[in-house]
Amino acid sequence: MGEDTDATPTLNHHGFLPDHNYVTDADIISTVEFNHTGELLATGDKGGRVVIFQREPEGEYNVYSTFQSHEPEFDYLKSLEIEEKINKIRWLPQQNAAHFLLSTNDKTIKLWKVSERDKRPEGYNLKDEEGHIKDISTVTSLQVPVLMPMDLMVEVSPRRVYANAHTYHVNSISVNSDYETYMSADDLRINLWHLDITDRSFNIVDIKPANMEDLTEVITSAEFHPHHCNLFVYSSSKGTLRLCDMREAALCDKHSKLFEEPEDPSARSFFSEIISSVSDVKFSHSGRYLLTRDYLTAKVWDLNMESKPLETYQVHDYLRSKLCSLYENDCIFDKFECAWNGSDSVIMTGAYNNFFRMFDRNTKRDVTLEASRESSKPRAVLKPRRVCAAGGKRRKDDISVDSLDFTKKILHTAWHPNENIIAIAATNNLYIFQDKLNSEMH
Amino acid sequence: MSSTTAMEVNVEARRILAVSISKLYASRTQRGGLRLHRSLLLSLVMRSARDIYHSSRETERPSGAQEESAPEDQPMDTSSNPGELKPQPRPEPQPPVTEDSDHNEEDEYDCENTEDKENLSPLRPSRKRRGKASAAPDFLPSKRARLEPGEERYAAPPGSCRAGAADAFTSLSPNRLIPAF
Numbered sequence: 186m187g188e189d190t191d192a193t194p195t196l197n198h199h200g201f202l203p204d205h206n207y208v209t210d211a212d213i214i215s216t217v218e219f220n221h222t223g224e225l226l227a228t229g230d231k232g233g234r235v236v237i238f239q240r241e242p243e244g245e246y247n248v249y250s251t252f253q254s255h256e257p258e259f260d261y262l263k264s265l266e267i268e269e270k271i272n273k274i275r276w277l278p279q280q281n282a283a284h285f286l287l288s289t290n291d292k293t294i295k296l297w298k299v300s301e302r303d304k305r306p307e308g309y310n311l312k313d314e315e316g317h318i319k320d321i322s323t324v325t326s327l328q329v330p331v332l333m334p335m336d337l338m339v340e341v342s343p344r345r346v347y348a349n350a351h352t353y354h355v356n357s358i359s360v361n362s363d364y365e366t367y368m369s370a371d372d373l374r375i376n377l378w379h380l381d382i383t384d385r386s387f388n389i390v391d392i393k394p395a396n397m398e399d400l401t402e403v404i405t406s407a408e409f410h411p412h413h414c415n416l417f418v419y420s421s422s423k424g425t426l427r428l429c430d431m432r433e434a435a436l437c438d439k440h441s442k443l444f445e446e447p448e449d450p451s452a453r454s455f456f457s458e459i460i461s462s463v464s465d466v467k468f469s470h471s472g473r474y475l476l477t478r479d480y481l482t483a484k485v486w487d488l489n490m491e492s493k494p495l496e497t498y499q500v501h502d503y504l505r506s507k508l509c510s511l512y513e514n515d516c517i518f519d520k521f522e523c524a525w526n527g528s529d530s531v532i533m534t535g536a537y538n539n540f541f542r543m544f545d546r547n548t549k550r551d552v553t554l555e556a557s558r559e560s561s562k563p564r565a566v567l568k569p570r571r572v573c574a575a576g577g578k579r580r581k582d583d584i585s586v587d588s589l590d591f592t593k594k595i596l597h598t599a600w601h602p603n604e605n606i607i608a609i610a611a612t613n614n615l616y617i618f619q620d621k622l623n624s625e626m627h
Numbered sequence: 628m629s630s631t632t633a634m635e636v637n638v639e640a641r642r643i644l645a646v647s648i649s650k651l652y653a654s655r656t657q658r659g660g661l662r663l664h665r666s667l668l669l670s671l672v673m674r675s676a677r678d679i680y681h682s683s684r685e686t687e688r689p690s691g692a693q694e695e696s697a698p699e700d701q702p703m704d705t706s707s708n709p710g711e712l713k714p715q716p717r718p719e720p721q722p723p724v725t726e727d728s729d730h731n732e733e734d735e736y737d738c739e740n741t742e743d744k745e746n747l748s749p750l751r752p753s754r755k756r757r758g759k760a761s762a763a764p765d766f767l768p769s770k771r772a773r774l775e776p777g778e779e780r781y782a783a784p785p786g787s788c789r790a791g792a793a794d795a796f797t798s799l800s801p802n803r804l805i806p807a808f
Binding site: 270291400462509515 | 639643646650658659660663664665667668671672675676679
């Protein structure tokens with residue numbers, strides 16, 4: 186694709202401790218999401234914090250607000266600790282001056298209101314400038330308080346808490362295009378909520394078998410259609426996608442469409458089932474396509490064709506012969522996310538060694554880029570990287586499969602809704618790359 | 628399949644089984660509780676490894692009258708999948724852990740073996756072991772727990788599967804889940 190990509194300075198997620206090079210667990214970024222205009226970018230981390238960045242007029246993103254969204258909890262009934270890690274953040278479309286977002290951990294979803302305050306009333310009758318009560322005898326005339334400008338303050342407050350609706354771990358939330366409802370999905374169930382109602386939700390999908398011994402698949406991700414408020418899709422650990430229509434029945438256990446690619450019997454191994462599990466599903470902006478990510482590939486599906494994907498992109502096929510080691514070091518369980526660009530012409534997903542990949546659907550070209558301090562100085566152009574198979578022909582700057590750092594994984598990426606700006610979460614660091622040459626989508 | 632390849636596959640399958648069991652064991656102490664998805668994937672790998680292990684053993688001993696159901700006792704007991712005893716292999720694996728119940732997995736399966744008649748398949752054959760071919764794979768130690776001096780062996784009480792998770796953890800006996808060390 187050949188676009189030159191500038192790097193903005195890397196933003197240490199924790200913000201203010203540049204000397205600390207060790208990674209504390211709590212700082213690991215667990216979700217990244219642009220809002221609908223791209224003006225704001227929210228990240229959630231393992232410590233339950235949310236950091237919101239705002240785009241400055243010059244084009245750079247700076248910290249706008251930080252707040253603690255979730256705290257660790259303890260379920261006394263089951264003797265289980267509930268992690269405070271933020272699994273997903275989803276923005277609501279903006280309807281007034283304030284911004285709203287939903288953030289969720291394993292069990293509880295919260296609606297946060299983010300608002301600005303840049304004026305405050307001054308000139309009270311009974312209180313003085315510092316807030317102390319005036320001596321009433323000194324008050325001789327009446328004045329009307331006047332709104333005076335003040336330093337911008339960003340206030341965040343929890344408006345709703347949607348709790349106790351999930352027995353299993355929540356993996357996805359998705360806001361409906363009707364702007365009134367949203368859904369939350371855990372391993373076995375999907376619930377439909379009204380944004381204003383916290384004490385009730387409707388169960389719309391339930392794949393829990395009567396006998397848990399018969400369990401064969403779990404729900405891994407779910408999303409509403411971007412335009413049709415009655416349609417949603419959910420992916421499973423078996424590699425299938427189910428499109429459901431809420432008009433058909435109250436309980437959407439029966440799918441309207443089932444998207445499944447027949448398994449290639451020659452590729453069978455111990456780990457075939459694990460690598461076919463879909464880790465993320467995203468509708469295209471047009472609503473016509475679905476993008477899925479499994480361990481080794483990213484696939485684009487046409488909503489009108491259930492039998493097989495439209496396009497399959499190999500993200501890191503060189504790992505196919507290493508599945509056993511990846512199983513032993515747990516990497517095979519990593520859940521990579523995927524993203525569309527605004528015009529649905531390019532898809533992006535992360536990989537290991539802080540590499541991330543972009544595939545142009547039209548030109549069929551792809552590129553591997555790296556998100557690291559060393560390779561990206563501000564204003565520097567990112568250099569495409571290449572991974573060569575062990576023992577294969579090696580060019581300069583190529584990296585061999587055996588030298589890949591599997592602890593450096595890019596699981597979470599986000600693409601600006603309109604422009605060529607991407608946000609990449611690399612462990613505890615957030616990288617924002619902008620394509621200055623080709624700012625507009627085409 | 629040549630005998631050496633079968634041997635390699637056998638060794639590989641055993642190794643994967645051992646790794647899986649240790650992962651399963653480790654996941655019990657993970658923060659945030661047992662992850663259903665992960666447990667399901669682990670059990671799928673274990674099932675594949677077990678199937679390949681047994682089929683490679685069959686290849687090694689083509690004349691052996693290998694009982695299909697009985698050998699599945701041993702490895703599956705350690706991973707708590709008692710349901711895999713039907714004559715034709717059930718297509719569905721059983722995740723060894725369930726999250727929603729407040730009973731520990733071992734007690735639940737203990738229950739299922741003896742008490743939970745509704746969940747027992749009518750086609751389930753006897754669990755009696757038959758023949759030499761069904762001897763325990765040598766990488767798994769003996770099933771019976773070591774008794775403390777003065778202790779007596781007793782059957783699990785019928786209500787044990789309803790015990791709280793905390794109780795179940797203290798009653799975790801070594802023969803239920805054997806770490807592969």
